[in-house]
Amino acid sequence: MRIAIIGGGLTGLTAAYALAGKHSVVVFEKDKDLGGMAGSYIVDWDGKKWSISKTYHHILNGDETTKNMIKSLGLDSKLHWKKVKQGFIYNDKIYGFSTLTEILKFPLPLADKIRLAKFVLFGTKKKDWSVLEGVNAKDWIIKEAGQRNFDVFFDQLIRNKFHEPAENISASWVGTRFVKESSSFLKSFGWLEGGISQIVYGLAEGIKNRGGKIFTDTKVISIKNEKQKKLIYEKNGLKKQLIFDVIVSTVAPEVILNLVDKLPEDVERQLRKIRYLSCICMTAGLKKEFTDRYWMNVLDKDKPFSAVFNHTALYEDAAPAGKSVFFVATYLMRDEPLWKKSDEEIKNIYVEALNKILPGFKYNIEWWRIFKIEYAEAIYRTGFINPPMFTDGLYFAGIYRIYPKIRNMSSAMEEGLAVAAKIEENVKNV
Numbered sequence: 001m002r003i004a005i006i007g008g009g010l011t012g013l014t015a016a017y018a019l020a021g022k023h024s025v026v027v028f029e030k031d032k033d034l035g036g037m038a039g040s041y042i043v044d045w046d047g048k049k050w051s052i053s054k055t056y057h058h059i060l061n062g063d064e065t066t067k068n069m070i071k072s073l074g075l076d077s078k079l080h081w082k083k084v085k086q087g088f089i090y091n092d093k094i095y096g097f098s099t100l101t102e103i104l105k106f107p108l109p110l111a112d113k114i115r116l117a118k119f120v121l122f123g124t125k126k127k128d129w130s131v132l133e134g135v136n137a138k139d140w141i142i143k144e145a146g147q148r149n150f151d152v153f154f155d156q157l158i159r160n161k162f163h164e165p166a167e168n169i170s171a172s173w174v175g176t177r178f179v180k181e182s183s184s185f186l187k188s189f190g191w192l193e194g195g196i197s198q199i200v201y202g203l204a205e206g207i208k209n210r211g212g213k214i215f216t217d218t219k220v221i222s223i224k225n226e227k228q229k230k231l232i233y234e235k236n237g238l239k240k241q242l243i244f245d246v247i248v249s250t251v252a253p254e255v256i257l258n259l260v261d262k263l264p265e266d267v268e269r270q271l272r273k274i275r276y277l278s279c280i281c282m283t284a285g286l287k288k289e290f291t292d293r294y295w296m297n298v299l300d301k302d303k304p305f306s307a308v309f310n311h312t313a314l315y316e317d318a319a320p321a322g323k324s325v326f327f328v329a330t331y332l333m334r335d336e337p338l339w340k341k342s343d344e345e346i347k348n349i350y351v352e353a354l355n356k357i358l359p360g361f362k363y364n365i366e367w368w369r370i371f372k373i374e375y376a377e378a379i380y381r382t383g384f385i386n387p388p389m390f391t392d393g394l395y396f397a398g399i400y401r402i403y404p405k406i407r408n409m410s411s412a413m414e415e416g417l418a419v420a421a422k423i424e425e426n427v428k429n430v
């Protein structure tokens, strides 16, 4: 069978990896580089080349598919686990939140901290989140953790992460997301020596070795959804077309809706309703190490970013000795003023705010990059239902149809494997 896969991110590459060899597979990626959100680039720094991911990327203990893929790509010996420290940025200061002493020092009454600890510990033991289906995150958190914990922590954390007030967001989604992350702090975070680009390149090499093709810098611009599917793409300003039996879309619903000529009305309606958050992520290479924290969530309402990551506190091989790499990320909607600003303007806004929290930050930057990710994460409002994987001859895979799982490399690769299995199942039944 001739199979086209739109998108060379982890979902598309994993699907192609599973299908190549058995079918004639072509991956279409609009960017020059593969990897999408999990893409990387090389920085020349102090006479050496460093592979840096476009955004922070850690591996959590429960990310089974990521761990399995790392193993199957022969990268197992490079996967390391490390206990990392977290903190909160509150009133322009970093408050550690990893040890009992640190937690006791956080400016909040003891009774609230005990309630917060119970809430997190109870959540880490919870297996079935479906009982919270239809409940909103605000009601659930206030009931379980109390009003003050909601006001100081969760109200802002939810706005930072989901960009919606907590009353609009599904409690089961917040539960799986925060609890998975909080429970990982109790254990260890995974990092891949040499960088996560090796997963992307490993998959790409596997696809090619199995006879699959990968076209980068090649944008799919339209699809005629007939029995023989006509896919039109653009490369170097030239438009060309190819015919396929099967097309797999791993791109955001808004993108595929603009490409395909016809879809069943109910599916189109469902896809059209799915909203995405965008993300701006600045990476800065710094002359020195500023903190031993890895992850710093922002509780201050006036900050232009949602979270700060000290990449080198986890990835020990990501900078020259004594130097460090920081990620600064904001989740936002595309109609917000920050999204429209130039890279230089965004960098200046971030650096001014960071300099108050980490004095001297602005004088220690050796290089920086800004990445704008248009479709970073689907927003799961209460009552969200995943759209189908297969309809009318087209397959849909990607991080918008994984609710209530969290969006990460693992869920993207699971989607890639699931769509490949669905194609095989349908082939058998024909």
Ligand SMILES: Cc1cc2nc3c(=O)[nH]c(=O)nc-3n(C[C@H](O)[C@H](O)[C@H](O)COP(=O)(O)OP(=O)(O)OC[C@H]3O[C@@H](n4cnc5c(N)ncnc54)[C@H](O)[C@@H]3O)c2cc1C
Pocket: 006, 007, 008, 009, 010, 011, 012, 028, 029, 030, 031, 034, 035, 036, 037, 038, 055, 056, 057, 058, 059, 218, 219, 220, 221, 250, 251, 255, 279, 281, 329, 373, 375, 376, 398, 399, 407, 408, 409, 410, 412
């Ligand atoms: C800020 C941030 C931090 C993250 N941190 C972590 C983390 O710590 N740990 C973790 O496990 N995961 C993390 N993730 C999530 C992880 O990166 C994603 O879940 C995963 O990479 C999604 O892969 P995907 O293939 O579904 O989507 P994408 O990576 O978006 O891939 C889709 C691809 O389709 C391409 N495309 C779009 N339109 C077209 C077209 N018309 N023609 C051809 N190609 C097209 C795009 O260029 C893109 O490459 C993070 C993501 C972000 C944004």
